[in-house]
Amino acid sequence: MRTLLAPLRIALLVVHVLAGLVLAGFVFPWLAQAGRNRIIHAWSRLLLTICGARLRITGTPLSAALQRSGIEPGSRGRMFLANHISWIDPFALNASVPSRFVAKAEIRAWPLLGALVTLVGTLYIERGRRHAVASMNHRVRERLQQGETIAIFPEGTTTDGCSLRPFHSNLVAPALEVGAECWPVAFRYTEAGAPSTAAALIDDVSLAASLWKIMCARRLQIEVAFFDPVPGTGNRNRHHVAEEAAERIAAWLGVPAPRGRRFNSAADRGGDRAGSEPDTGDDSATPAR
Secondary structure (H helix, E strand, O other): HHHHHHHHHHHHHHHHHHHHHHHHHHHHHOOOHHHHHHHHHHHHHHHHHHHEEEEEEEEEEOOOHHHOOOOOOOOOEEEEEEEEOOHHHHHHHHHHOEEEEEEEHHHHHOOOOOHHHHHOOEEOOOOHHHHHHHHHHHHHHHHHHOOOOOEEEOOOOOOOOOOOOOOOOOHHHHHHHOOOOOEEEEEEEEOEEEEEEOOOOOOOOHHHHHHHHHHHHHHHHHEEEOOOOEOOOOOHHHHHHHHHHHHHHHHHHHHOOOOOOOOOOHHHHHHHOOOOOOOOOOEEEOOOO
């Protein structure tokens, strides 16, 4: 039955994305960011419904205001560091807490979705170019200082959810510089209660193929788990924060923690600080394929 309904769901999704383009292009220019985020929140929840996916939010409790707008005026903002499985991850996160994503520049060329995520304020970065990372860090700092929520996928690519890659730390630096909280966020997909790879956008799976599998999935659930912020004070630098975030997510997923750099007291004393020159690792909000 779900296979028979899939074409109808896809048609509804196209209409929904077109409606989102109209809202972003003609309504958003007249709204403050908090108002835009409330629309993004509701629009993303409806997208999940159209796709037949159920959202489950677990972990650290979130305030109702933060869930609706993703902004806390007067705060130093927050940064979400999440594992990455699917193209639908950003929409599931926006349905939980409206966030501004950092994405690779190629995403702008995606049909419909590329135009949409551009209009809603996605921050694009040219991967692997040092000056581009430094410029992005400046833009991220500005948004955090306005109390916004910035979301990154520091693995720099997607997995099937059964493993976790090391977290790049370059975009963590601006969060530490302004004193923003760094929250680990984990995604897990299940079908009828069992682990599912239906949504995974990996290897040679195309966006269209991934969309079809999601539409045909049986009782697909997307669980988004929020963890307490990782401490970023004292001698802890961006590498410590990224690594601890990855370890927390891996423990929750029940997979081995990724093998990244390890620190000892000597490295802590000599390691870089939040304001040091960023590396050129990739922190994309969308898959590097």
